[in-house]
Amino acid sequence: MEVKSVIGTRRSIRFFEPWREVEREKIQAILEATYRAPRMLETDFLRIVVMYRDRLSEEELATLQTPTTTAQLDMAPVVLIFYAESEAFEASKLEANHQALMDLGVLNPSHGWTKERYASSVGPYLQGLADDADRVPISFGRDAGGPTVSREVMRLARTAIGVAQTFALLAAVDEGLSAQLSAINTTTVKAMMGIPDSWIPSSPMLLGYHGESRAAGGQRPREAFEEDFFELRYGHPFYREPAVVEHLRECDMIQPGAPFPWRMTEVRALARKFGLPD
Ligand SMILES: Cc1cc2nc3c(=O)[nH]c(=O)nc-3n(C[C@H](O)[C@H](O)[C@H](O)COP(=O)(O)O)c2cc1C
Numbered sequence: 001m002e003v004k005s006v007i008g009t010r011r012s013i014r015f016f017e018p019w020r021e022v023e024r025e026k027i028q029a030i031l032e033a034t035y036r037a038p039r040m041l042e043t044d045f046l047r048i049v050v051m052y053r054d055r056l057s058e059e060e061l062a063t064l065q066t067p068t069t070t071a072q073l074d075m076a077p078v079v080l081i082f083y084a085e086s087e088a089f090e091a092s093k094l095e096a097n098h099q100a101l102m103d104l105g106v107l108n109p110s111h112g113w114t115k116e117r118y119a120s121s122v123g124p125y126l127q128g129l130a131d132d133a134d135r136v137p138i139s140f141g142r143d144a145g146g147p148t149v150s151r152e153v154m155r156l157a158r159t160a161i162g163v164a165q166t167f168a169l170l171a172a173v174d175e176g177l178s179a180q181l182s183a184i185n186t187t188t189v190k191a192m193m194g195i196p197d198s199w200i201p202s203s204p205m206l207l208g209y210h211g212e213s214r215a216a217g218g219q220r221p222r223e224a225f226e227e228d229f230f231e232l233r234y235g236h237p238f239y240r241e242p243a244v245v246e247h248l249r250e251c252d253m254i255q256p257g258a259p260f261p262w263r264m265t266e267v268r269a270l271a272r273k274f275g276l277p278d
Helices: 003-009 024-035 058-064 071-075 091-103 115-131 151-174 186-193 242-250 263-274
Strands: 046-052 078-085 135-137 148-150 178-181 199-201 205-208 233-237
Touching: 003 151, 024 046, 024 078, 024 151, 046 151, 046 186, 058 071, 058 186, 071 205, 078 151, 091 115, 115 148, 115 151, 135 151, 148 151, 151 178, 151 199, 151 205, 186 199
Parallel strands: none
Antiparallel strands: 046 078, 078 199, 078 205, 135 148, 178 205
16 A cells, blocks of 8 residues: 555554454564664664464453453454563663664764764763653553653653554554554553563554444544644644645545544444444
8 A cells, every 4th residue: 555545544443353363474564564663762672462362261351451442352353562671771782782873874973973972972871861860660550669760761662662553553554454552451461471570561552354444434533733733933833735635635645534424323333243332
């Protein structure tokens, strides 16, 4: 698919075909995409555990649900669980990764990247981020009280996960699959899957073949473009050129918005089809 069309076609899908397995090669293609996402401060934060719904008992599945992740977790055959390894932000690893990029001509003296400057400036700066006294627990809720990281490393780690999740979502659509970033009971997952204490949890991606129409009632609403994008200064909206909007419509990035007139009928029919409340 063309990338504009992938972006436009993506929806948070909440009805999956529960009986249809996801081909292993498609899962790998998604992992390969995340592997190529940009890397925050050359830190290998990303960790993903692939979970298969059919390997879990009904009770296990039920304990993974949260108030905002309900039936979709029962329906999605695969869940990618995203983490950031906090120990990846460690001086010798960061130095080795930066040095490798200097050797490859990616980080160059033209931009201040030399061994000497790394030792005198970049290295101590990164160490300062790791050592900052303003610390937060790696796990929240019931797991809080375990190891901590600096608030800044937590921010970097979560950004890294967000970037990877974006790659995963778009790769999934490109593979003809559908997905939803959602919530999960991270405490249960941690115990169930032997997740190390140093891994920072995040939102999982539910994955499968769409059980609702792929358009899923149309593109979902956002607040006005002008409220979010600015030029030169805050308060001066970025001018939204109608011809560009039209071009993006033709490329499928901008698709008809929700609700389609038949959406509620579709939702009721889906509920009956999948034995869910309507
Ligand atoms: C990190 C993240 C977590 C999310 N968690 C949930 C969730 O727990 N339950 C849910 O129904 N949707 C969840 N969503 C999906 C949003 O609700 C969805 O993106 C929003 O409704 C807009 O729809 P769209 O993604 O189809 O454009 C999450 C989205 C993101 C980015």
